[in-house]
Amino acid sequence: xxxxxxxxxxxxxxxxxxxxxxxxxxxxxxxxxxxxxxxxxxxxxxxxxxxxxxxxxxxxxxxxxxxxxxxxxxxxxxxxxxxxxxxxxxxxxxxxxxxxxxxxxxxxxxxxxx
Amino acid sequence: xxxxxxxxxxxxxxxxxxxxxxxxxxxxxxxxxxxxxxxxxxxxxxxxxxxxxxxxxxxxxxxxxxxxxxxxxxxxxxxxxxxxxxxxxxxxxxxxxxxxxxxxxxxxxxxxx
Numbered sequence: 001x002x003x004x005x006x007x008x009x010x011x012x013x014x015x016x017x018x019x020x021x022x023x024x025x026x027x028x029x030x031x032x033x034x035x036x037x038x039x040x041x042x043x044x045x046x047x048x049x050x051x052x053x054x055x056x057x058x059x060x061x062x063x064x065x066x067x068x069x070x071x072x073x074x075x076x077x078x079x080x081x082x083x084x085x086x087x088x089x090x091x092x093x094x095x096x097x098x099x100x101x102x103x104x105x106x107x108x109x110x111x112x113x114x
Numbered sequence: 115x116x117x118x119x120x121x122x123x124x125x126x127x128x129x130x131x132x133x134x135x136x137x138x139x140x141x142x143x144x145x146x147x148x149x150x151x152x153x154x155x156x157x158x159x160x161x162x163x164x165x166x167x168x169x170x171x172x173x174x175x176x177x178x179x180x181x182x183x184x185x186x187x188x189x190x191x192x193x194x195x196x197x198x199x200x201x202x203x204x205x206x207x208x209x210x211x212x213x214x215x216x217x218x219x220x221x222x223x224x225x226x227x
Contacts, residue, residue, distance in 0.1 A: 004157075031212065043204065043217040055212055091157060100146035100165050101213055105157035 004106035006092050012112045018080040021109045024073055025094030033103060034067055034077050035091040043091075049075065050097055082113045116141045116209045118218035126224040127195050135190040135221050137205030146208035147188040148215065149179055153201045161203075164188060175199070200225045 005024040013019055025032050034046040047057040052069045060067070064083070069075040079086055089110050093103040117140045127133055139145055146165055150158040162173025169181040179190045188205060205218040 033214070042219045045214050045216070048212050048214050050212060056214060093158075095213060097213065099213055100163065100208055102148075102160050102163065103213070103215060105150075105159070107157045 004092055004094055004104055006090075006106035006109050008109060009107065010110050010112075012114065013082055014114050015083055016081045017113075018078065019082045019086075019111060019113075021077040021090050021092075021111070023075045023077070023092030023106060025075070025092070026104055027073065029094035029096055029104075030072075031095045031097035031101075031103075032069060032075050033093040033095075034075070035093065035105075037089045037091060037108070038087075046077070046090075079111075082111075084113045087111055087113050116207050116216045118205050118207050118216055120203075120205055120218035120221050122221045123219065124222045124224065126226060128226045129197050130194050133190075133192045133195045133199070133223070135203050135205075135223070137188045137190065137218060138186050139188060139205070139207045140186065141207050141209070145188075146213070147179075147181060148206040148208065149173065149177070149188075149190050150204045150206060150217075151175075151201050152204065152220075158204065161190070195223075195225055197225045197227065199223060 007022045032049040037043045046059045047067045049069045067077045089108045091108045093105045095101040095103045119138045148163045149161040152158045162171050164171045164181045202220045202222045204220045206215040
């Protein structure tokens with residue numbers, strides 16, 4: 001399997017622009033997670049999907065952030081409008097969804113908002 | 115609320131020396147505990163995990179970790195460090211039926227030749 005695939009790997013945009021990050025989970029995995037990594041706050045869970053349904057979005061910072069999972073093989077994380085403080089590495093991870101199942105992480109998208 | 119603390123932000127060891135990275139957790143129930151490693155510019159890779167049973171867990175790359183409930187700790191160890199082990203290490207606890215992870219702040223390991 002190719003593992004979790006994220007695109008783009010790097011994104012540089014200007015403040016106020018819309019940004020869309022993409023994730024393809026490992027085939028057969030039922031759960032998908034979006035994390036954000038910054039120097040100040042470390043690794044934070046943003047949102048968790050199970051069977052394509054958002055289950056916990058308590059980590060989403062504010063209404064500028066939204067995430068969708070239209071099918072089992074694709075998810076997006078959108079920031080609109082983007083701000084410089086959104087600059088971070090965004091990771092997508094997937095798992096089979098059982099308690100304690102291993103989460104497999106993608107390589108991440110490094111977002112820079114100027 | 116669940117929390118994970120990694121007291122050491124940076125650790126430097128000589129190649130061939132032993133290593134112990136500390137992790138303390140706070141969790142109301144029996145925890146699921148994980149250690150992940152992140153190489154520069156890469157995603158996270160699972161080293162090992164603990165659910166129940168034997169408190170000494172073996173992982174990949176020669177790493178092991180010991181769960182101590184009385185100390186709320188899950189320290190990662192390796193008897194002899196290799197230069198390729200230089201990376202950042204994250205301890206995490208799983209919360210909820212959905213297996214959502216709460217991560218510690220990470221420990222950056224540097225290896226001296």
